[in-house]
Amino acid sequence: MGNLTILSIYLRNELMLTENESTIVYHVFIMGCYIIPTMGAICADSFIGKYRTILYFSLIYLVGNLLMCGASVSAMDLSKVFFTPVGLLLIALGTGGVKPCVAAFGGDQFYLPDQCEELQHFFSLFYFSINLGGFMGMIITPILRKNVTCFGEDTCYPLGFGFPAALMLLSIVIFIIGKPWYRLKNPKENVMLDFMKCATYALVKRMGAKKKKYDHWLDYAQDKYNKKLIDDMKIVFSVLFLFLPVPVFWSLFDQQGSRWTFQASHMNGKVLGMEIVPDQMQVINPAMVLLMIPIFDTVLKPLFASCPVLQNNLNRMAIGGVAASFAFFSAGILETVLEKTYPELPEKRHASMFIVNTLPCKMKVFTPFGRMMEMESGELRSFKNLPAHEHHTYKISVEAPKVCGSLYFRKHVFEMTINPVENQVETVIIGVGDRNRIEIFQTDPIDFKKSLNGRARVRIAYIKTSRSLHNVTISLMNSEGFQDIYFVQDSLNNYLATSAYMELPDGDYNCSINSNEIPEIALRKIHLDFGGIYALVIRENKRRIEFFRVYPMAAPNTVCILWLIPQYFFISVAEIFFAIAGLEFAFMQAPKSMKTVTIAGWYLSVAVGNFFVILITQANFFRSQAHEFFLFAILIIADMLVFLEMASRYRFVQLEADSSIYLFRGEKSPLINGDSVPMYSNDEDEDEEEEEVKNVVDEK
Numbered sequence: 001m002g003n004l005t006i007l008s009i010y011l012r013n014e015l016m017l018t019e020n021e022s023t024i025v026y027h028v029f030i031m032g033c034y035i036i037p038t039m040g041a042i043c044a045d046s047f048i049g050k051y052r053t054i055l056y057f058s059l060i061y062l063v064g065n066l067l068m069c070g071a072s073v074s075a076m077d078l079s080k081v082f083f084t085p086v087g088l089l090l091i092a093l094g095t096g097g098v099k100p101c102v103a104a105f106g107g108d109q110f111y112l113p114d115q116c117e118e119l120q121h122f123f124s125l126f127y128f129s130i131n132l133g134g135f136m137g138m139i140i141t142p143i144l145r146k147n148v149t150c151f152g153e154d155t156c157y158p159l160g161f162g163f164p165a166a167l168m169l170l171s172i173v174i175f176i177i178g179k180p181w182y183r184l185k186n187p188k189e190n191v192m193l194d195f196m197k198c199a200t201y202a203l204v205k206r207m208g209a210k211k212k213k214y215d216h217w218l219d220y221a222q223d224k225y226n227k228k229l230i231d232d233m234k235i236v237f238s239v240l241f242l243f244l245p246v247p248v249f250w251s252l253f254d255q256q257g258s259r260w261t262f263q264a265s266h267m268n269g270k271v272l273g274m275e276i277v278p279d280q281m282q283v284i285n286p287a288m289v290l291l292m293i294p295i296f297d298t299v300l301k302p303l304f305a306s307c308p309v310l311q312n313n314l315n316r317m318a319i320g321g322v323a324a325s326f327a328f329f330s331a332g333i334l335e336t337v338l339e340k341t342y343p344e345l346p347e348k349r350h351a352s353m354f355i356v357n358t359l360p361c362k363m364k365v366f367t368p369f370g371r372m373m374e375m376e377s378g379e380l381r382s383f384k385n386l387p388a389h390e391h392h393t394y395k396i397s398v399e400a401p402k403v404c405g406s407l408y409f410r411k412h413v414f415e416m417t418i419n420p421v422e423n424q425v426e427t428v429i430i431g432v433g434d435r436n437r438i439e440i441f442q443t444d445p446i447d448f449k450k451s452l453n454g455r456a457r458v459r460i461a462y463i464k465t466s467r468s469l470h471n472v473t474i475s476l477m478n479s480e481g482f483q484d485i486y487f488v489q490d491s492l493n494n495y496l497a498t499s500a501y502m503e504l505p506d507g508d509y510n511c512s513i514n515s516n517e518i519p520e521i522a523l524r525k526i527h528l529d530f531g532g533i534y535a536l537v538i539r540e541n542k543r544r545i546e547f548f549r550v551y552p553m554a555a556p557n558t559v560c561i562l563w564l565i566p567q568y569f570f571i572s573v574a575e576i577f578f579a580i581a582g583l584e585f586a587f588m589q590a591p592k593s594m595k596t597v598t599i600a601g602w603y604l605s606v607a608v609g610n611f612f613v614i615l616i617t618q619a620n621f622f623r624s625q626a627h628e629f630f631l632f633a634i635l636i637i638a639d640m641l642v643f644l645e646m647a648s649r650y651r652f653v654q655l656e657a658d659s660s661i662y663l664f665r666g667e668k669s670p671l672i673n674g675d676s677v678p679m680y681s682n683d684e685d686e687d688e689e690e691e692e693v694k695n696v697v698d699e700k
Contacts, residue, residue, distance in 0.1 A: 007026060007029070010072065010084075010157055010160075011025055011026070011084075014072065014080060014157065015080055015081065015084060024614065027610050027611075027613055027614050028614075029088050029091075029092055030254070030607075030610045031607045031610045031611055031614075032088075032089075032092035032093075032096065032607075033091075033092045033095050033096050033099070033607075034096065034099070034603045034604060034606040034607035034610065035096065035604060035607045036092060036093055036095075036096025036097060037096050037097070037099045037100040037599070037600040037603040037604065038100075038600045038601075038604060039093075039096065039097060040053055040057060040096060040097035040098065040099065040100050040101055040600065041100045041101075041192075041597045041599065041600035042192045042597075043057075043097065044100070044101045044104070044187075045187055045191045045192055045593060045594055045595075045597060046187055046190040046191050046192040046193060047187065047190070048186075048187075049184065049185065049186035049187060050101045050104055050105040050108065050184075050185070051105065051179070051182060051184050053097060053098075053101045054098050054101045054102060054105060054175065055172070055175065055176070056097075057093070057094045057095075057096075057097030057098045057101075058094060058098055058168065058171070058172050058175070059094075059172065060090050060093050060094035060097065061090070061091055061093075061094025061095050061098065061168055062094070062165055062168045062169055062172065063090055063094075064086075064087045064088070064089070064090030064091035064092075064093070064094055065087070065091060065161055065162070065164050065165035065168060066087075066162075066165050067083050067086055067087035067090060068083075068084065068087035068088070068091070068161040069158050069161040069162040069165055070083065070158075071083035071084050071087060072157035072158045072160075072161055073158045096603075099599075099600075099603050100597075100599040100600040100602075100603060102126075103123070103126060103583060103587060103599055104587060104595040104599055105182075106122055106126060107119060107122065107123075107587050107588075107595065108183055108185055108595075109182065109183050110122065116588075119584075119587075119588070120301070120584060121297060123580055123583055123584050123587075124293055124296065124297045124301075124580060126583075127289070127293065127576075127579065127580050127583070128289075128290060128293045128294075131286040131289040131290050131293075132286070132290055134286045135283060135286035135287055135290060137164070139283060140163065185592075187593070191593045191594060192597070194225070194229060195229075195233060195236075195594070195597075197225075198218070198221050198224075198225045198229055198230065198233060199218070199233065201220075201221045201224060201225070202217055202218045202219070202220045202221035202230075203217065205220040205221065206220045216234060218230050218233055218234055218237070232591035232593065232594060235589065235590065235591055235653055236590060236591065236594050236597060236598060238650060239585070239586065239589050239590060239598050239601070240598065240601045241646070242314070242585075242643070242646055242647060242650060243601050243602060243604075243605050244646075245639045245640075245642050245643040245646070246582065246602070246605040246609075246643075247605045247606075247608035247609040247611075247612060248609070248612070248635060248636055248639040249320070249321055249324055249574075249578055249609070249636060249639070250605060250606045250608070250609025250610070250612075251609040251610075251612035251613055251616070251632075252324050252327075252328060252571075252609075252632055252636055253324065253571060253574070253575065253609070254606075254609055254610055254613050255613060255632075256282055256285060256568075256571065257282060258613065259331075259625070259629075260281070260282075260331065260564070260567070261278050261281070261282065262278075263331065263334070263335060263338065263564070263625070264278035264281045264454075264561055264564055265278040265450065265451065265454050265531075266338050266341065266342065266450055266454075266531065266557055266559075267338065267454070267531075267557050267559050267560065267561040267563070267564070268454075268530050268531065268556075268557045268558055268559060268560055268561060269454050269530065269557075269561045270506075270530060271560065271561065271562060275505075276561050277454065278454055278561075281561065281564055281568070284564070284565065284568040284572075285568055285571060285572050285575070288568060288569060288572035289572050289575060289576060292572060292573065292576055293576060293580075296576050296580075312647075313581040313582070313584050313585040313588075314581075314585065314643075314644075314647035314650065315644075315647070316577050316578075316581040317577065317578050317581045317582050317585070317643070317647075318640045318643055318644050318647070319577045319578075320573070320574040320575070320576070320577030320578025320579070320581065321574065321578060321636050321637075321639065321640035321643065322574075322636075322637065322640060323570050323571070323573040323574035323577060323578075324570070324571060324574040324578070324636050325633040325634070325636045325637045325640075326570040326574075326633075327567040327568075327569075327570035327571040327574060327633075328567070328629045328630070328632045328633035328636070329629075329630065329633045330566045330567040330570060331567045331629045332626045332627075332629035332630040332633060333626075334559075334563055334564070334567070335624075335625050335626035335629055336626045337559060338559055339624065339625070339626060340555075341531075341554070341555040341556070341557060341558060341559070342450070342554070342555075343448050343449065343450065343533060343553065343554035344384055345423070345448060345449070346384070346385055346386075346388070346422075346423050346424070346425070347385050347623070348422075348423070349387065349388060349389060349422055350385040350386060350387060350388050350422070350423070351385075351386050351388035351420035351421055351422060351423065351424055351425070351426060351445070352382065352383065352384045352385065352386065352424075352425045352426070352448070353382070353383045353386060353394075353418070353420065353425070353426045353427075353428060354380055354381070354382050354383075354425065354426070354427045354428065354535075354551075354553075355367075355375070355380070355381045355382075355383075355396075355428045355429075355430070356378075356379075356380050356427065356428070356429045356430065356535075356537055356551070357375040357376065357377060357378065357379050357380075357430045358377075358378070358429060358430060358431045358463070358537060358539045358546075358547040358549075359377060359400060359404050359405070359407070359430060359431065359432070359438070359547075360377050360404055360405030360406070360407065360546070360547075361377060361400060361401060361404035361405055361407075362374055362375065362376055362377065362401075363375045363398055363399070363400050363430060364398065364399040364400075365381075365396065365397075365398050365430075366396070366397045366398070366399075367383070367394070367396050368394050368395060369383050369386070369394075375430075377405075378547075378549055380551055386420055388420040388421060388422040388423075388424075389422075392419070392420065393417050393418065393419050394417070394418045394419075394420065395415060395416070395417050395418075396415070396416050396417075396418060396428065396440065397413065397414065397415040397416075398413070398414055398430050398438060398440060399412060399413045400412045400413075400438050407432060407436065407541075408436060409436055409437065409438055410435060410436050410437055411436075411437040411438060412438050413438070414437070414438045414439055414440050416428075416440040416442070418442060420445075421445040424445030424446065424447070424448070425445060425446060425448040425553075426442065426443070426445055427442070427443040427461065427535065428440055428441070428442055428443075429441045429442075429443070429461060429463065429496070429537060429539075431463045431539050431547075432463075432465060432539070432541055433465065433495060434465060434495070439495075441461075441463060441495070441496040442496075443461050443496065443498045444498055446459065446500075446501070448533070448553070448554075450531055450533060450554065450557075451501075451503050451531070454530060454531050454557060455503040455504055455505055455506070455530075455531070456503070456504050456505070456506050456528035456529060456530065456531065456532045456533075456534065456556070457501040457502070457503055457504075457532070457533045457534065458476070458501065458502045458504060458528065458534045458535075458536055458550075459498065459499060459500070459501050459502070459534070459535050459536070460474055460486050460497075460498065460499040460502075460536045460538065461496065461497075461498050461535060461536070461537045461538070462474065462486075462488055462496070462497045462498070462499075462538045462539075462540070463495060463496055463537075463538065463539040463540065463547075464488065464495050464496075464497065464540050465495055465540060465541050465542070466540060466541070466542060466543045468517060468543065469515040469516075469517055469518070469521075469540070469543060470490050470515060470516045470517065471487070471490065471515055471516045472487075472488040472490075472513065472514070472515045472521075473485055473486065473487055473488065473513070473514050473515070474486045474488065474499075474511065474512075474513050474536075474538070475511070475512045475513075475514070476502065476504060476509045476510075476511050476526075477509060477510050477512075478504075478505065478507050478508060478509050478510075479507070479508065480505075480507075482504070482505060484502045484504060486499040486502070501533075504528055505528075506528050506529050506530040506531075506532075506556075507527070507528065508525060508526075508527050509525070509526050509527070509528065510523060510524075510525060511523070511524045511525070511526055511536070511548075513538065513540075513545060517543075518543065521540070521543070521544075521545055522545040522548065524548050526550050529556030529557075530556055530557050531556050531557030532552055532554060532555065532556035532557075533552070533553040533554035534550050534551065534552055534553060535550070535551040535553050536549075536550050536551075537549055537550075537551065582602060583599070583602065586598040586599045586601070586602040587599060589652065589653060616628075
């Protein structure tokens with residue numbers, strides 16, 4: 001789904017949601033996409049069959065994309081607040097209904113067990129095609145959204161959402177055209193209804209039984225339901241039971257779009273003169289999977305035959321889980337290096353404070369944090385992790401000589417009480433007020449974090465004393481023509497104006513200060529490094545800029561973004577071993593009448609994993625992200641040990657043979673001859689396969 005790459009940006013920029021709200025909506029949408037497969041499985045196995053389920057839910061998906069496309073067109077005057085959730089709901093419903101059926105429908109085209117090896121190749125190709133689509137969507141959709149203008153706007157969200165809709169329409173047409181060549185299997189009974197009735201009946205009887213009569217709780221339904229249904233249900237429950245540890249893997253895997261992207265935003269994206277933005281690093285995973293699957297399919301799989309351990313899908317899944325732990329160990333080691341460049345944020349119920357001396361002489365500063373200190377001109381002092389509760393106040397007093405450079409103070413002592421805000425950074429600036437009085441200015445507290453896109457962040461603090469200057473602007477422009485302008489308000493009570501953070505590309509900038517009265521009050525050059533946080537402090541007095549300095553408040557991003565490649569390599573290896581083997585296991589071990597049910601259970605584990613991501617995002621267990629990564633690495637190893645213990649108790653069932661396999665072999669069908677029925681076949685499957693074989697025989 002290429003629209004996922006622009007969804008969070010669309011929610012933030014067009015629906016005006018905050019980044020936290022956009023993140024929650026994004027993960028809830030993903031959860032819906034992986035919960036609804038249960039509905040698709042019920043429709044396919046109990047009502048309309050896999051072909052029609054895929055077709056109908058694909059049409060729902062198409063309508064959802066068209067609604068998203070229409071809602072993003074400002075000229076159509078559709079309510080974005082109403083049609084966007086409806087469109088997302090239809091997309092989740094459509095893609096969720098299709099997910100469990102596509103793999104199962106593809107597997108139905110093979111004659112088992114003779115084509116078991118070809119079926120394994122199919123799942124590799126199926127996963128290859130999924131990653132190819134994801135890879136192309138991650139590249140093309142953001143380009144269409146960003147580089148194409150439409151409907152008078154500088155971005156084109158309608159094209160970003162319309163492109164997946166066009167591809168979906170094309171795929172539906174191709175799918176319909178191929179119908180004459182498909183092996184279609186339609187349900188003759190409501191399997192899911194019988195499944196739930198039998199399970200409920202057996203559970204009630206087991207709870208009401210005074211003594212244990214059977215080893216398995218489903219056997220208590222033998223007096224009402226046939227043995228074939230009970231045996232099939234035992235297999236399904238055994239498979240679903242093995243999926244219980246699986247969500248832990250997906251909770252790690254899905255952090256590529258959140259935690260790892262944030263990690264990339266703290267790194268230097270400049271590579272060979274090009275800039276790699278953090279969200280583009282997500283392309284590495286599908287790209288690596290596309291490269292590895294052919295190697296895995298042609299080189300590694302033949303080796304499985306000589307290694308009994310690797311022949312077992314469950315063992316291969318465990319290997320994938322261990323590879324995921326390597327990915328998070330790698331991420332944790334990288335994070336320990338990156339943390340040295342992070343700004344030191346205040347702890348809970350604490351705040352930090354910076355004091356800047358903009359006067360041209362040495363100052364005496366009295367604070368409750370320690371003894372009197374002297375500050376040179378232009379010096380910055382920092383005080384970190386100050387208690388910041390409701391009743392915590394700090395009194396600061398400064399004393400300057402009566403003659404300070406070219407300044408002659410009438411009042412050279414000033415006191416100020418500061419009430420710090422929890423988790424924020426306060427900036428106190430020593431400057432000059434009107435009538436030649438020394439004065440302390442306090443900026444608004446602000447979130448002191450690096451940008452998510454890796455750009456430099458600049459905050460301007462402008463002290464103005466001349467009332468005769470109007471419409472003062474501070475402009476930052478680089479050599480490539482990128483410009484950002486801050487407009488200083490004319491009416492200021494405390495003579496201090498502060499801007500919000502400007503996010504700018506790194507490089508050299510010309511900073512010009514202008515007003516209506518003086519076209520160019522001052523022109524200075526500054527340099528911004530990739531990912532740095534800066535405070536630009538300017539003090540104007542008597543229509544002249546007397547102080548101009550850039551303070552680096554946090555170190556720039558110096559670690560190359562390509563150091564993310566090792567963890568992406570391990571998570572890609574993990575995906576190939578874990579996801580492909582798990583999908584094969586879900587299909588090949590399920591009874592013929594319930595294959596989409598087990599695949600839906602597999603996708604449901606992805607939804608639970610995304611729910612874990614939401615909980616982890618909100619919990620903030622660790623102050624250090626590196627510690628959290630190491631915890632996940634240990635957690636997945638422990639999870640895989642539990643999984644291996646559960647897998648060792650699992651007994652693989654023999655593949656059910658299609659009746660049509662005998663025609664494929666050139667033999668007569670036992671269903672026609674009245675011979676013995678293959679293992680695990682039931683009456684409805686016999687009728688269906690017998691009809692298929694007889695039709696082919698009649699044609700011959």
